[in-house]
Amino acid sequence: MLRYALSRVLLALPLLFGLSVLSFIYVRLIPGDPIVAMLGVNGNPALVARLREQFGLDRPLLSQYGEWITGVARGDLGVSFRSQMPISTIIVDRIPATLQLAGAALLVSLLIAIPAGVAAGMRPGSRLDSLITSATLFGLAVPAFFLGTLLMLVFAVNLRLVPSQGYVPFADDPMQSLRLTLLPAVTLGLAISPYLARLTRSAVVETIQESFVPFAQAKGLTPRKISMGYVLRNALPSLVAALGVTVASLIAGSIVVEALFNWPGMGRLVASAVVERDYAMIEALLLIYGGLFITVNLVCELVQSVLDPRVRLT
Amino acid sequence: MTPLDETGGTVLEVRDLAVEFPLTGSVVRAVDGVDLDVAAGEIVGVVGESGSGKSVTMLALLGLVHRPGRIVGGSVRLRGTELAGLGPRELARLRGRRMALIPSDAGAALNPVTRIGAQVDEGLARHLPELPRAERQGRILDILRRVGLPRPDTQVRRYPHELSGGMQQRVAVAMGVQLGPDLLIADEPTTALDVTIQAQILRLLLDVREESGTAILFVTHDMTAVAEICDRVLVMYAGQIVESGSVAEVCAAPGHPYTKALLDAIPPLGGEPPEELTTIPGAPPDPRAWPVGCRFAERCPLRRRLGDPAECTSVAPAMATLDSRGSAGRRSRCHFPDALVEAVGGLVR
Numbered sequence: 211m212l213r214y215a216l217s218r219v220l221l222a223l224p225l226l227f228g229l230s231v232l233s234f235i236y237v238r239l240i241p242g243d244p245i246v247a248m249l250g251v252n253g254n255p256a257l258v259a260r261l262r263e264q265f266g267l268d269r270p271l272l273s274q275y276g277e278w279i280t281g282v283a284r285g286d287l288g289v290s291f292r293s294q295m296p297i298s299t300i301i302v303d304r305i306p307a308t309l310q311l312a313g314a315a316l317l318v319s320l321l322i323a324i325p326a327g328v329a330a331g332m333r334p335g336s337r338l339d340s341l342i343t344s345a346t347l348f349g350l351a352v353p354a355f356f357l358g359t360l361l362m363l364v365f366a367v368n369l370r371l372v373p374s375q376g377y378v379p380f381a382d383d384p385m386q387s388l389r390l391t392l393l394p395a396v397t398l399g400l401a402i403s404p405y406l407a408r409l410t411r412s413a414v415v416e417t418i419q420e421s422f423v424p425f426a427q428a429k430g431l432t433p434r435k436i437s438m439g440y441v442l443r444n445a446l447p448s449l450v451a452a453l454g455v456t457v458a459s460l461i462a463g464s465i466v467v468e469a470l471f472n473w474p475g476m477g478r479l480v481a482s483a484v485v486e487r488d489y490a491m492i493e494a495l496l497l498i499y500g501g502l503f504i505t506v507n508l509v510c511e512l513v514q515s516v517l518d519p520r521v522r523l524t
Numbered sequence: 525m526t527p528l529d530e531t532g533g534t535v536l537e538v539r540d541l542a543v544e545f546p547l548t549g550s551v552v553r554a555v556d557g558v559d560l561d562v563a564a565g566e567i568v569g570v571v572g573e574s575g576s577g578k579s580v581t582m583l584a585l586l587g588l589v590h591r592p593g594r595i596v597g598g599s600v601r602l603r604g605t606e607l608a609g610l611g612p613r614e615l616a617r618l619r620g621r622r623m624a625l626i627p628s629d630a631g632a633a634l635n636p637v638t639r640i641g642a643q644v645d646e647g648l649a650r651h652l653p654e655l656p657r658a659e660r661q662g663r664i665l666d667i668l669r670r671v672g673l674p675r676p677d678t679q680v681r682r683y684p685h686e687l688s689g690g691m692q693q694r695v696a697v698a699m700g701v702q703l704g705p706d707l708l709i710a711d712e713p714t715t716a717l718d719v720t721i722q723a724q725i726l727r728l729l730l731d732v733r734e735e736s737g738t739a740i741l742f743v744t745h746d747m748t749a750v751a752e753i754c755d756r757v758l759v760m761y762a763g764q765i766v767e768s769g770s771v772a773e774v775c776a777a778p779g780h781p782y783t784k785a786l787l788d789a790i791p792p793l794g795g796e797p798p799e800e801l802t803t804i805p806g807a808p809p810d811p812r813a814w815p816v817g818c819r820f821a822e823r824c825p826l827r828r829r830l831g832d833p834a835e836c837t838s839v840a841p842a843m844a845t846l847d848s849r850g851s852a853g854r855r856s857r858c859h860f861p862d863a864l865v866e867a868v869g870g871l872v873r
Contacts, residue, residue: 425633427588429647429699430620433612439646443637518637519683 214521215512222508226501230282233496234275237489243267244489248291265291265490278493287494292486297494301476307377308475311398311468312460314391318399319406319456324449326403327410331445332437334415342407349404354463358397358470365393375472394471401463402456409452413445420444447518454510461499535706535739536562536585541598543577543584550812554580554593556763559843562707562739567729569750569771570743571786572760575808578743581760582709585741586625587615603706621651624705628712630696634684640695641680644668644702651703663702671698671728690721697728704736711743726753747790751775756853759783762808762819765843769854779846779856781826781864816840818859826864835859 240247245261262268266277281288287297330342366374372389380387417423418441426436461477468477476495483491515521543555555577562568570578583589585600587607600607602623607615619625627633635643644664648655655663668676671694684692693713700708710729714722730753732738742754750757750771757774759767759782767780778784788802806823809815817837821827827836835841836859846854846861858864 421627421629421632422635424583424588424590425625425627425696426635426646427616428586428619428625428627429650430616430618431646431650432616435646435650439638440635444635520636520685 211515214515218508218511218515222504225504229500229504230279230497231275233493233500234278236496237493238271240489244291244487248487248489261291265289282497287497288490290488291490292488297491300479300491301494301498304474304476304479306379307473308464308477310380310387310391311394311473311475312464314395315398315402315460315464315467318395319403322399323403323406324410327407328414328442330407331411331414332418332441334411334418339411343411346404346407349400349407354397354401354466355470357400358394358467361393361397362471375470377472377474394467394473397470398460398463398467401467402459405459406452406456409455410445410449413448413452414441416448417441417445447514447521450510450514450517454507457503457506461503533564534561535564535566535603536560536741537599537601537604538585539599541581541584541600542596543580543589543593544596545593547812552811553596553814554763554811555584556814558598558760558763558765560758560765560768562741564706564739565733565737566756567733567740567742567754569754569757570741570760571745571747571750571757573745573808575811576760577763578760579711582625582711582741582743585707585709586619586623587612588619617651620647620705621703622705623707623709624700624703626697626700626708626710626713629716630692631684631689631716633696634692636684638683639680640668640682640684640687643684644680644695644699647699647702667698667702668695670731671695671701672724673698690717690724693717693721693725694728697725697732701732701736701738705738708732708738708740709743710740712745713742714746714749715744722749729753747775747787759786762814763811764819764857766820766857767855768843769846773854779854779861779864780820780858781824782820784864785823785825818857826858826860830860830863833859 237244243262245258245265245267246253249258249261259268266274278288285298287301289295290297290300293300326342326345330339333339362374365371372392373386374393376390378387378390422444423436423440426440431439464475464477465480466477467473468475469481472478476498479491480495480499482488483495538558538560541555541558542553545552545554558577558581560568570581572578580589580593584595585607587595587610589595595608598608602618605618607618610618634640641661641664644667645660648660648663652660664680665676668679673679673691673694679687679691679695684695687695693716697713700710708729713729714725717725726749729740729742733740742750744750754771756769757771758765759774759780761782767774767778767783769779774783775787778787782804785802785804789804804823809819809822815821815837817835817839818824818827818841821836824836827833839859841857841859843855843857844861846856
């Protein structure tokens, strides 16, 4: 088990290295360079030269990368081109709000997608299955910004049940913080649940076709025992893997939803960094999101190996 | 626990069983009018090609024909209880306890994420809930020892994939026999195994019969295994039983051309290897539209030999007693069983 975990971690290292190189190169591939892109072609040449020197963009690529990556290793992500503030500080400030929304959205989507996916997968081809499958297709087709606007109009503007937007730290006012989380979390949760529901359904469909299901029936086990102990238990490792993949849609969705609900998380940081052409920030965010995705999936793989004794062999 | 009057006699009585699978635009009648009886302590072989309906028949006995297939007619009585009249809960209570299954591929039939001991325990916990946990542990080790699993106390903590194929199959046998069922359905229990382990499993089935008087339906396409352990044999073709009788009689003088062809397909042991293994020409008929006459007519060497009599293709043969030879219960679904006897020896192709 320990050896398996170690080998997975070691495999993730080259992936992280590749990610850092890509994030680094991406910013430097911009025509001209980031400073020109930021200030425009008609920017003051003296200012361009000064900023270039200040951010080290005039030095050889290899030494730039070396300096950047050693900084990253120490937790220093560089300085924002725009605000001149340390990027690490800006991002750390955003973490509580980001996690609060992501966690709540994940909870919402799990509550919707797992029961729906299981119900559809247990009886593939049934009327319930067709209904759920069409619903997920519909859910995939509706963009998050549309859904969010709709929810905001109905529940905040017309019914006045919850505030329409904003953020209060949980520690300052827990009730108000949760009320404010509700709409963005439901929007984001609904946006990612179709993916999760489909992955759940296919994991369950695959499992009910295994020949241990009829054998369990032949042993006289109760339908409840068979669906919990056999079908769900065997589909669980695939569900965990599906959850890891879903993080990608969670990240993508959060950029839209945070902007819509004026939520001060990392998603909005991405949007503003792109609009402001803050390439140092974009570089850092690429690295962090990529690293997050790799780490979450690594954890999911390890959990999967705990859940499925056969995985540890391979 | 078992009343005295249930220790002998007929365990299973099946009459006119029919199973259908609806397809888009047509219906497959996979099992069509199967009659069979199994007495306590009797081992009955069920042979036939893949697709002949053996496995579906066995699933139907357990009430486990998978959707959209369903039992469309007939009666299945276990110790006199009509199973068709039972609800799913009552049926589930009989499964595993009164009638049990040994699957063909134990490696796939065992739950891959559950330890062996816990899996054997599931059946006990389900059917004997009043038994204390500690006592169940003892019974698990005991049954695993009885099926010849080496070091059962360490095996119970292992997962199915950590066991060899032979050990997995023995665990499956243990699960099948642990509650001393009246009827044991062994669905090709040895096909996935090598010869020495096959012999051990067959030996095990004989022991189970000896110890608990269990009636066993032994499904296989291995005629040699049938000859080794079965008392009687049923031959299935195209969803029907085409011949039944004692193993010795059926092997010595088959009463149906299909049985004859099956027996001819076994390569002789020792002596000159045959130039070419005998095969049955052609393929079974389309199950969506069974032929009007005999279902084997299209492939039948006897029919060709007899100059293609009209009955073969126009009249469906009934399961008729072969009075001329053998004991009662010797039956064949052929219009010309006597012609077959005369032709034995020169019928190949």
